[in-house]
Amino acid sequence: MKIKVLADKIAKRHNTRDPFQIANDLGFIIIYAPLMEVRGFQQRVLRRNLIYINSNLDETQQRLVCAHELGHYFLHRGTNRIFMDRSTDFVSQKAENEAHKFSVDLIYSDDMLEDVIYQPIDNIANYMGVSEKIAEYRVRKISLKSCHNRHRLEQIEE
Numbered sequence: 001m002k003i004k005v006l007a008d009k010i011a012k013r014h015n016t017r018d019p020f021q022i023a024n025d026l027g028f029i030i031i032y033a034p035l036m037e038v039r040g041f042q043q044r045v046l047r048r049n050l051i052y053i054n055s056n057l058d059e060t061q062q063r064l065v066c067a068h069e070l071g072h073y074f075l076h077r078g079t080n081r082i083f084m085d086r087s088t089d090f091v092s093q094k095a096e097n098e099a100h101k102f103s104v105d106l107i108y109s110d111d112m113l114e115d116v117i118y119q120p121i122d123n124i125a126n127y128m129g130v131s132e133k134i135a136e137y138r139v140r141k142i143s144l145k146s147c148h149n150r151h152r153l154e155q156i157e158e
Contacts, residue, residue, distance in 0.1 A: 003098060004141055006074060007105035017107055019067035023051060026073075030066065040065035042072060049073065060129040064103050071102030104130060104138045117142050 011017045014025050023030060029048060032055040035041075039061070040053045051069045053062050076095050108128060116124050117139050125135035 003071075003075070003101045004105040007071075007102055008109075010070075010074065011106060011109070017109060019063055019070055019103075019106060022106075023066055023070060026070075032062075040069055042069040063107060064129055067103035067106045068099045070106065071099035075099065075102060100130070100134050101137055104128060104134055105141070108138060110142045113138065113142055 010022065014022045016022065020030065027049065028042075029050045031050060031052045033052060034056050035052060035054040038052075038054060039057060040051065042049065042051045044050070051066060053065050053069075057065065072095065075098050113124075113128075116127055119127075121132050121135055121139070124139060125132045128135055128138070130138075
């Protein structure tokens with residue numbers, strides 16, 4: 001399943017795009033701590049899912065981290081990244097990129113971004129609190145949808 005489709009499906013199922021509410025609905029325990037050199041991570045301990053979030057981050061970044069960790073939960077469940085990094089040739093950066101994409105797809109609906117998509121990409125990235133690369137990915141998803149809808153309207157009018 002495509003990442004955006006999955007994120008939209010989860011938002012619809014939980015009737016929210018708030019990653020903290022979704023995590024709560026799923027029974028996650030959120031732990032805020034001053035993590036050294038880490039923005040966040042998740043783990044499963046005694047059949048409980050935990051998300052650790054760096055307490056030094058601002059609220060926007062904490063939401064992105066929570067959504068990112070939910071991305072790992074939905075997209076990479078059962079993957080032990082530490083083992084993969086140390087013991088295999090698996091490229092964990094792919095999993096990180098997928099979780100980044102999931103986080104912006106979950107938090108930012110197309111409607112939320114329609115007013116900003118025509119601004120310079122650095123403004124959009126700043127608004128979203130993400131890198132320009134991730135902002136470009138998310139805006140491209142809206143642009144593709146808009147083009148598809150415009151094409152469908154043109155066919156109906158003919």
